[in-house]
Amino acid sequence: MGRGHGDTAVASMRAFVVSAPGVAGVAEVPDPVAGPGQVVVDVERVGVCGTDVELFTGEMAYLHQGHASYPLRPGHEWCGVVSAAGDGVDPGWLGRRVTGDTMLGCGRCHRCRSGRQHVCADRYEIGVRGGWPGALAEQLAVPVTSLHALPATVSRTAGAMVEPGGNALRAVEAAVAAPGRRILIWGPGTIGLLAARFALARGAEVHVVGQRGQDLGLARELGVTGAWTPPTLPALPYDAVVDATNAAEVPAVALDLVEPGGRVVYIGLAGSPSLVDTRELALRDVTAVGILGASPALRATIELYASGGVDPEPLVAATVGLDEVAGVLAGRRPAGPRPKVHVDPRI
Numbered sequence: 001m002g003r004g005h006g007d008t009a010v011a012s013m014r015a016f017v018v019s020a021p022g023v024a025g026v027a028e029v030p031d032p033v034a035g036p037g038q039v040v041v042d043v044e045r046v047g048v049c050g051t052d053v054e055l056f057t058g059e060m061a062y063l064h065q066g067h068a069s070y071p072l073r074p075g076h077e078w079c080g081v082v083s084a085a086g087d088g089v090d091p092g093w094l095g096r097r098v099t100g101d102t103m104l105g106c107g108r109c110h111r112c113r114s115g116r117q118h119v120c121a122d123r124y125e126i127g128v129r130g131g132w133p134g135a136l137a138e139q140l141a142v143p144v145t146s147l148h149a150l151p152a153t154v155s156r157t158a159g160a161m162v163e164p165g166g167n168a169l170r171a172v173e174a175a176v177a178a179p180g181r182r183i184l185i186w187g188p189g190t191i192g193l194l195a196a197r198f199a200l201a202r203g204a205e206v207h208v209v210g211q212r213g214q215d216l217g218l219a220r221e222l223g224v225t226g227a228w229t230p231p232t233l234p235a236l237p238y239d240a241v242v243d244a245t246n247a248a249e250v251p252a253v254a255l256d257l258v259e260p261g262g263r264v265v266y267i268g269l270a271g272s273p274s275l276v277d278t279r280e281l282a283l284r285d286v287t288a289v290g291i292l293g294a295s296p297a298l299r300a301t302i303e304l305y306a307s308g309g310v311d312p313e314p315l316v317a318a319t320v321g322l323d324e325v326a327g328v329l330a331g332r333r334p335a336g337p338r339p340k341v342h343v344d345p346r347i
Contacts, residue, residue: 014345015137016325019071021058024326029073032133032141034086039093039144041100045160045319046135046343047077048328050189050246051128056329059271060128067129075134075343076102076127079150079159089144097154099162099302101146102126103293118295125293136325138345148298151306157319158305160342161194161312165301166294167267168194168244172202173297174265174289175240179203182236186254187244188215188227190315190339191267195242196224197310209233218337222314233257240265248274260284267291316340321347 011031018024034040052074054060062068079099085091104124105117112120126142127134134140150159168191177183177199185192185199188210199206200223207226208219216227226234240263241254248270255276258264264286281288294301304310317338320328328341 013138014322015073015133016075016322016343017071017073018056021070022056022330024056024329026322026325029133029137032139034084034089034141036087037089037143037145038086038141039082039089039147040084041078041080041098041140041142042083043075043078043080043135043138043140043345045079045156046075046345047160047164047190048325048341048343049077049164051076052136053329054271055128056326061269062129069131072127072131073133073137074127075136075140076125077160077163078135078140079156079162080135080140082147083139085144093144093147097150097152097159098147099150099159099298100126100142100148101295101298102128102163103295104132104143104146115296118293136322136343136345148302150302153306153308154302155313157313157316157342158311161315161340162298162301162305163294164190164340165194165198165305165310165312166297167191167291169198169297169301169304170291170294171195171242171244171265171267172198174291175199175242175263177202177204177206177240181205181239182207184209184233184238184241184254184257185244186241186250187268188219188339189244192242192244193219193222193315193339194310194312195244195267196222197312198304200224201304201310207233207236207238215337218314218339238262242267244268246270248272250274251276255280255286255288258284258286260286263287263289265289265291314338316342318342319344319347321345 103118105112105120124130124132219227251274318334
């Protein structure tokens with residue numbers, strides 16, 4: 001950083017930039033500057049998410065709705081160390097290990113004032129929505145109000161799993177996971193397996209469904225009661241079903257499988273609209289819950305990781321450098337059952 005270009009020294013850093021669908025690479029970009037109320041974080045670890053893949057391929061809905069545009073810099077699951085603080089920021093943040101909220105509300109509207117900044121109509125989503133640069137870079141600028149300190153017992157790997165963990169924890173809370181309740185989680189990806197870990201930690205009986213048998217080995221290793229392909233799924237009474245897939249047909253299947261009076265939780269997003277018969281919801285007294293973002297559960301996720309109540313590290317397959325991100329987004333992933341790839345921008 002701080003390399004000279006021509007006759008003028010320009011402070012710059014390496015960042016991963018997507019310039020068009022399927023066109024991406026590492027570029028030199030200006031160092032971020034901490035504005036009033038902001039900090040700069042030296043990024044230590046970033047998770048690659050399905051949303052990042054959709055931004056890379058051009059399938060992400062925000063690109064078609066006008067909420068995102070190219071060029072863009074993805075990365076919203078991260079942790080690092082605060083290295084600079086802007087005006088109005090407590091200098092005690094300097095040197096602290098942190099992660100942060102992806103959802104940055106306007107702070108003025110009714111939703112923000114009532115603690116629902118993650119659904120603010122004018123929100124930024126770091127690395128996703130509104131053009132706020134993401135964490136697939138050596139440094140990241142964020143509002144200090146979005147920060148969450150990480151205890152020493154939370155590793156870099158776990159720190160970058162707080163954001164997906166918060167999503168999964170919200171899904172498990174919506175499913176009311178508890179002893180005596182049987183929870184079915186459809187989708188053995190990162191969110192689905194984290195949800196399984198949180199539900200197990202709450203004493204629930206947990207079943208996981210995946211399209212292929214080879215995708216279910218890790219679920220079994222994590223201690224679920226059953227790991228099934230759709231044809232082998234037993235006809236049991238499921239108190240809640242969590243859809244953690246990107247398949248348009250699963251929301252209706254989830255509704256078919258849940259017990260009357262039960263709950264269906266929709267956290268996965270399909271690339272095309274899903275059809276659900278609301279008559280089934282009403283006539284079977286089923287509660288349907290949608291989950292957008294980790295914001296309300298970030299603190300609780302950190303506490304569970306710090307205490308050892310839930311360990312997210314077995315879900316991480318490998319840690320790579322920025323130069324390998326394009327390949328990962330294009331589908332060149334490490335072999336094995338673990339769903340998450342992390343990036344260390346310092347490599």
